Amino acid sequence: MSRRVDERAVTVQIGAVLLLAILVSALALYQVTAVPDQNHETEFTHNERVTGELVELRDTIRNAGSERLERGVPMTLGAQYQTRTVAINPPAPSGRISTSEPRPVTIENADASDSEIQTILDDPPTTRLLTYEPRYNEYRGPTTRIEHSLLYNEFGEANVTLEEQTMIDDDSVTLVFLEGDLSRSTTGTVSVDVETIGGPTGESTFKSNESGNVTITLPTDSPERWEVALGTTFEESRENTRIQPDDDRGNVTIELANETYTLRLAQVSVGDDGEPDERFDAARASGSGSESGTGSGSGDDAFTTQWSGEAVNTDGGESELRLEEGQSETVDLTVRDSETNDPITNVWVDFARQSGEDGAVSFTEDTQIETDDEGTASIDVRGDSAGETVLFASTASGTVRLPVTVEPIDLPADEPYFDVQIIETNTPVPEGESLTVDVAVENLGEQPGTQTIRLTTEDGTERDSQDVELEAGEGETIVLEWATQSGDGSESDQLLEVESDDTGETVSVRIEPSTAGAYSVFAVGDQTLGNNENIDSTFTIDMGDRTVDVAVSLVDQSGGGSAGSNGKGWQTKQVTIDGTVLELETAAADDIAVNSQPRNLLNESTYTDEDVSTLAGIRDDVDSATIIRDEQHFGSAGLAITVEEY
DSSP states (O other): OOOOOOOHHHHHHHHHHHHHHHHHHHHHHIIIIIHHHHHHHHHHHHHHHHHHHHHHHHHHHHHHTTSOOEEEEEEEOSOOOOOOSSSOOOOOOEEEEEEOOOBOOEEESEEESSHHHHHHHHSOOOBOOEEEEEEOSSSOOOEEEEETTEEEEEETTEEEEEEOOOSEETTEEEEEEEEOBOEEEESSEEEEEEEEEEOOOOOEEEEEOTTOSOEEEEEOSOHHHHHHHHOSSTTSSSTTEEEEOOSOTTEEEEEEOSSOEEEEEEEEEESBOOOOOHHHHHHHHHTTSOOOSSOBOOTTOOEEEEEEOTTEEOGGGSOEEEEETTOEEEEEEEEEETTTOOBOOSOEEEEEEOOSSSOEEEESSOSEEEOOTTSEEEEEEEEEESEEEEEEEEETTEEEEEEEEEEOOOOOTTSOOEEEEEEEEOOOEETTSEEEEEEEEEEOSSSOEEEEEEEEETTSOEEEEEEEEEOTTOEEEEEEEEEOOTTOOOSSOEEEEEEOSSOEEEEEEOEEOOOTTOEEEEEEESSOOOTTOEEEEEEEEEOSSOEEEEEEEEEEOSSSSSSGGGTTOEEEEEEEETTEEEEBOHHHHHHHHTSOOOEETTOGGGBOOSOOHHHHHHHHHOOTTOEEEEEEEOSSBOEEEEEEEO
């Protein structure tokens, strides 16, 4: 008798094997198709982000060529893929940012108005180029280069300009020589240090000599980009400028037409080991005026200047600043009328320090300061290392010098010694919000210890404190906080002091008073202004007991592909308020007519004029009941006028 065989278990096993095979195939398909696509998107997004950071780096270098600054620019060199539970990512892609080797610059046929400037033009220092190279796994990202303010992407044989050069602008030339050794490669974020180490010189002039037109030969990795930027004839791109033919693919030669040009020179360090060229600071001083210790300016001698301060010694007729390592002192420069000896307000003073191996000082705030009602500009100077150095202060009438001696610190034996240094603040803040102060605390003594680090305001009120315990030679960074309240705000800067038992340092901050309930008049174009178009509008501000007539005139410069500063610029950008004609800031004109951003017509910062006293009186009378009437628009575009709380 035959027996029937049951094969159902075999069927289940075969089904399980088939399901497993399908699952493995699906995972394999996901690994080879979806994962690369998703990683490609991640890399593309990262490249867009790092491009924005490179624009910021380029702008920081450019700014360091026109004002002395020192700051770090964060760069996200590599990308991070999304975390996967089953599939596998390749190693995270890294990126590399680096400077080139020093490459020569040649300037020929240039005749400068200043002898110190001429020494630099006759024998220019070398410069470097900056390159960012991504190492993606999927996206074929471009190599991005920064050359003399020109920023472009290099895709093999094709190059795309991201930011146009600003080195040459009509009859103005700014040459920034890059120094320093930078080579960083990582999958994360790094900080690229940018510091002005030479100059910037004051504006001087130069022109061609009898030998021919001025030529400037610069290193480049893409002569074609420069041909596009400046053209190969004087009629292309920028007037008075053209690129000369050159068989050397590593250089570009720029020829300037026979005109007189303004010139500014600077040396900027990127990364480490930037070696300053002392000729820049010599040119900075001599090119702007006098180098006398007491501060008598030159030029038209409109101003006389005088150094002062608790640590400034004026015995013997020549001023000198003496301070210890780690010590901060306030230095004052008073500006007076050379004929009447009256103090002069609203004069911009540009402070600078000499770079070098001997003696170093640093500033704890902005180095461009406007004189107050007593004609005085004040700046805090910190002694960083022992030795002798020089401070410079430049005004429209000249540059004055202040010799500085930084004495080595006399540390107590067998005791802790807490040195404090203010790193940064989040100033300005509106009253009611917290102002934070980042402080580096270091125990320079030979013994461990604990000290209270205090934050106080000018009136002696303690706003915050922290107990810090440090071993000998140890340091840490703390954050002190002032929780501001209503009434703490002020229209002028306030002085904060951070102190330990041993040292202290001050910093100027701004607490902005509340403007709740304040009203003003805002204007914005009712459509985007096009090339060669204009706005010609009038209206009346009716405040009940008084009225004010306003006229707005914005006329785009003929030529160019866009309106405003994106094209040839503004031919006219004026606002007439109550009979007073005021010149709009370029950014304000762009916002109103091109960027569709309303601007406050009664705010002083909207205008370039120094005398805007008429605005405050009108603004004080504007309230929620104020109306706009009698609007008339005669131009290519009109205006939307509103009364708003700000």
